[in-house]
Amino acid sequence: MHFVNAKGILSAGNGMNLYRGCTHGCIYCDSRSSCYQMDHDFEDIEVKQNAPQLLEDALQRKRKKCMIGTGAMCDPYMHCEEDLRLTRRCLEIAERYGFGVAVQTKSSRILQDLDLLCRINRKAKCVVQMTLTTFDEELCRILEPHVSTTQERFETLTTLRGHGIPTVVWLSPVLPFLNDTEENLRGILDYSFRAGVKGILCFGIGTTMRSGDREYFYAALDRSFPGLKEKYIRRYGLSYQCISDNNDKLMELFHGECRARGVMHHVNEIFEYLRAFPAADPGEQLRMF
Numbered sequence: 001m002h003f004v005n006a007k008g009i010l011s012a013g014n015g016m017n018l019y020r021g022c023t024h025g026c027i028y029c030d031s032r033s034s035c036y037q038m039d040h041d042f043e044d045i046e047v048k049q050n051a052p053q054l055l056e057d058a059l060q061r062k063r064k065k066c067m068i069g070t071g072a073m074c075d076p077y078m079h080c081e082e083d084l085r086l087t088r089r090c091l092e093i094a095e096r097y098g099f100g101v102a103v104q105t106k107s108s109r110i111l112q113d114l115d116l117l118c119r120i121n122r123k124a125k126c127v128v129q130m131t132l133t134t135f136d137e138e139l140c141r142i143l144e145p146h147v148s149t150t151q152e153r154f155e156t157l158t159t160l161r162g163h164g165i166p167t168v169v170w171l172s173p174v175l176p177f178l179n180d181t182e183e184n185l186r187g188i189l190d191y192s193f194r195a196g197v198k199g200i201l202c203f204g205i206g207t208t209m210r211s212g213d214r215e216y217f218y219a220a221l222d223r224s225f226p227g228l229k230e231k232y233i234r235r236y237g238l239s240y241q242c243i244s245d246n247n248d249k250l251m252e253l254f255h256g257e258c259r260a261r262g263v264m265h266h267v268n269e270i271f272e273y274l275r276a277f278p279a280a281d282p283g284e285q286l287r288m289f
Contacts, residue, residue, distance in 0.1 A: 001045045001080055009054035013275075015069040016055065018086050020046035023079050024106060024147040027220035028173055031073050034212035045080055052089045059097045066277050067125065068094050071104030079146075081109060088113050091120065100125035102274045104170070108148040108156040114163060121165050125278050127198075128160050131170040134179050135187025142224050143175070150191070157195035166198045168270060171254075173207035177231060180205050180244035182253065189257050199264030199273065205250045206243040209236075 009016045021042045022031065032042050040046060048054075055068075070076045076087040091113060094101050101120055103110065110117070110128060120126040130153050134140040140150050148156065157167050169192045174180050185205075192200050209217060221229040236242045244250070258265035264273065 001047060002040070003047045003049045005050045006048040006054060008058075009048065009051050010058045010068070013069070014066050015072050016051070016090065017073045018048050018051045018070065018076055018090060019074045019078060019080070020048075022074050024075060025145045026106075026147065027143055027145075027217055028175060028207055028213070029216070030208060030210065030213050032213045032216050033210040035210060036073075036212075045078065047080070047084065047086065049086075051086060052093055055090050056093050056097075059093065059099060064277075065097075065099055065124065067100040067102050067127075067275055069102045069104070069274070071129070075105050075107060075147075076103060077105045077107035077109040082112075088116060091116050095120045095123065098124055100127075100277050102127045102129065104129040104131070106131045106144065106147045106153060108152045111156060111159060114159070117160070117165055118163055125276075127166050127168060127274055128157075129168045129170055129201075129274075130157050131172070132188045132191060133171065133174060135184045135191070136179070139179060143178070150188075154191040154195055157191075157197060161196040167195065168264075168274065169195075169197050169200045171200055171202040174205045174244065174250075175207050176235070176242055176244040177228060178225070180246050180250065182246075182250065185250050185253060186257075189254070193257075193261055193263065197263060199270040200254075200258055201267060201270050202251070202254055202265070203267065204243060205247040206241065208240055209242060210240060214238075 020038060021040070021044060022029065023043055023045065070087065070090070081087050091101060095116060105128070117126045117128070132150055132153055134143055134150055137149050137151060160167050171188055218229045218232070221232070232242070255265055264270050
């Protein structure tokens with residue numbers, strides 16, 4: 001772990017990444033890709049130590065309230081967050097200035113900030129997004145070795161929903177030849193429906209691979225699934241998109257089950273929901289005058 005002073009913290013779309021790198025060890029992680037030009041080991045976490053100051057300055061200058069996102073490129077609740085509490089400090093600033101937040105994570109550590117998330121949700125809007133890829137707990141430990149198990153994430157989603165915080169599941173990626181099965185999909189959907197999620201994001205049954213990410217993924221396959229790397233090479237070569245042969249059948253099942261339960265399942269609809277800042281209460285506006 002090393003510390004830097006960043007030049008800025010909010011993207012054009014109001015997203016922030018407080019760390020660079022990750023210690024969760026997911027074998028498919030796109031953030032390892034060479035195109036992101038990380039100049040340090042992926043597990044050597046870069047900590048943007050001045051992020052709270054940058055965020056406060058940025059929010060003070062904004063003319064309109066909006067949703068602030070975090071977790072797109074690196075998980076804001078990695079192991080180091082237990083001690084650093086950088087994510088919490090930034091969420092406290094968002095809450096102080098009345099902004100909403102959309103947090104994406106795979107970790108049950110988010111519950112250490114449950115009190116703060118509830119305050120943000122009462123004042124504005126808070127949405128927690130949780131990645132679920134693998135229903136089988138043993139397989140989960142191989143694919144995502146240093147993060148909360150799928151069952152622990154399901155329990156976290158249930159706790160959040162019980163406190164009135166809306167949740168969204170990212171069902172991505174699904175790895176061909178490993179978890180691209182009806183059994184796995186039904187297991188994840190069952191968890192999601194039981195947890196009362198508002199939406200499920202699925203970009204298709206498959207994964208993506210780029211230089212940097214591909215080499216790490218193949219090395220992991222060699223360790224845990226001998227011979228599977230060669231199967232990937234024969235089927236996908238150097239393709240960026242690796243779509244499962246079961247895609248059409250499973251996506252039809254996915255959309256049908258979500259539709260039957262009234263759960264959002266179209267990508268654009270869910271992203272619109274995540275970006276939407278709640279309209280002011282007309283009664284509150286009247287009281288201001």
